[in-house]
Amino acid sequence: KNEVEQSPQNLTAQEGEFITINCSYSVGISALHWLQQHPGGGIVSLFMLSSGKKKHGRLIATINIQEKHSSLHITASHPRDSAVYICAVSRNDKIIFGKGTRLHILP
Amino acid sequence: EADIYQTPRYLVIGTGKKITLECSQTMGHDKMYWYQQDPGMELHLIHYSYGVNSTEKGDLSSESTVSRIRTEHFPLTLESARPSHTSQYLCASSEHGATYNEQFFGPGTRLTVL
Numbered sequence: 001k002n003e004v005e006q007s008p009q010n011l012t013a014q015e016g017e018f019i020t021i022n023c024s025y026s027v028g029i030s031a032l033h034w035l036q037q038h039p040g041g042g043i044v045s046l047f048m049l050s051s052g053k054k055k056h057g058r059l060i061a062t063i064n065i066q067e068k069h070s071s072l073h074i075t076a077s078h079p080r081d082s083a084v085y086i087c088a089v090s091r092n093d094k095i096i097f098g099k100g101t102r103l104h105i106l107p
Numbered sequence: 108e109a110d111i112y113q114t115p116r117y118l119v120i121g122t123g124k125k126i127t128l129e130c131s132q133t134m135g136h137d138k139m140y141w142y143q144q145d146p147g148m149e150l151h152l153i154h155y156s157y158g159v160n161s162t163e164k165g166d167l168s169s170e171s172t173v174s175r176i177r178t179e180h181f182p183l184t185l186e187s188a189r190p191s192h193t194s195q196y197l198c199a200s201s202e203h204g205a206t207y208n209e210q211f212f213g214p215g216t217r218l219t220v221l
Contacts, residue, residue, distance in 0.1 A: 002149075031209075033209070033210075035212075040214070040215075041195055041197070041214065041215040041217065042212065042213075042214040042215060043197065043199075043212035043215075044212070045210070045212075048209045086149075086150075094152065094155075094166075095152075095210060097149045097150045097151075098149060099148065099149045100149065
């Protein structure tokens with residue numbers, strides 16, 4: 001079993017829909033990261049959080065430390081949001097990555 | 108925008124060739140990392156460095172080697188490329204001592220070995 005599990009693995013939605021991607025982890029962590037990887041392969045850090053909630057534009061990330069769970073929400077989704085969203089956790093000076101959620105937003 | 112660069116972006120090469128993938132960053136970060144990512148799979152750490160003259164193997168065994176002679180430069184070398192080395196290689200960096208380890212990624216090198 002992976003230490004970082006994401007669901008769903010794949011998600012297709014219509015433009016404008018509210019999107020939720022979930023991440024569960026099984027180890028102690030110092031922080032959790034949400035990353036975005038576009039088809040070209042480059043990775044961008046969206047959020048780094050250790051408690052509570054963060055918001056940036058249409059993106060919202062939450063974390064529940066007790067339940068070892070985090071969610072990434074996208075409001076008013078747009079085709080340009082289509083990408084792979086990766087959850088990762090910082091542990092012992094390293095980062096452990098989930099397999100990612102492939103999101104496809106249809107116009 | 109992160110100032111971390113990788114060259115080449117794409118490389119197609121024959122079996123047995125020696126290759127070096129370049130990675131450089133202008134942020135003055137002490138920590139640098141190399142990840143390998145197969146299509147549709149998660150990133151796996153293959154090498155990392157805490158600073159000049161420091162190199163460590165990551166969680167995934169790799170036949171590649173790295174060097175860190177300058178803070179800004181962290182090249183990865185394959186002495187004899189094989190088809191099993193075909194993958195995407197991503198370089199990243201972070202500040203030393205940053206507890207939460209936010210990493211900045213380069214654009215990646217997509218390697219194909221024929």
